[in-house]
Amino acid sequence: MPISLESPQALKLWHDVGLTQVKDDEPDLSIRQMTLLLTIYLEPPPHTVRGLAAKLAVSKPVITRALDSMGKLGLVSRRRDQADLRNVLVQRTVAGALFLERLGDLVSKKAELL
Amino acid sequence: MPISLESPQALKLWHDVGLTQVKDDEPDLSIRQMTLLLTIYLEPPPHTVRGLAAKLAVSKPVITRALDSMGKLGLVSRRRDQADLRNVLVQRTVAGALFLERLGDLVSKKAELL
């Protein structure tokens, strides 16, 4: 079912969500980090560094570094692929799932208040 | 009229919009910058540095520097308040309006494709 969200409403939604994130003093993820995190959680695994770099059209070091920083926050984890030790499989974590659940609820709530 | 946007749909919307922005090689605005820009365009003027800092719950230098960088991009402009020369009035620009119009259309379109 398509969602009807007119352009001005969309901007207000973006503003309201952004304002909540900015006012929370939790460290914000950058757009790249957020998009990477959402890709990992919304698209079917397995996720490799190279695959994620291709999907986001960025270089591999960008993915490596984003995984480093988000790994420190506990939002993702890495595991070597035992079938091909060159690969790194990016895995979800409980903390990451909770983080995105809160984000989804926030967006949903702000949309409801439009 | 409230928009019904369930949490999983909201996450997919965030992902789709973010992915479009990441893949465009236009320089992304940070969340703070984006929220500031939306505040300037969605809330009624006048906008001062101090007022914007209070609204976003950030320090004044954050606003000054964000106005510097977005000013370079032509998205906002500054003018001295002739009634009180200590104040700076933040003003909208055509480029800024177009930028947000494109953003609103993008979000709206991605919502429609959900």
Place this chain on the structure above:
DNA sequence: GGTGAATGATACGGAGCCGAAACAATTTGC
């Protein structure tokens, strides 16, 4: 088994943003 390809991580110099403090300009209040 040895060479070349593939994968991910690292090194390096540079950009940009941050928070806290100090600063210049202007206004207010006495």
Place this chain on the structure above:
DNA sequence: GCAAATTGTTTCGGCTCCGTATCATTCACC
């Protein structure tokens, strides 16, 4: 008039991220 308050900017050191190039490890193939 002048001290104190207000407003916005700048400075400082520090941190994070970036893009490119290079590196270490592993696999594929003959």
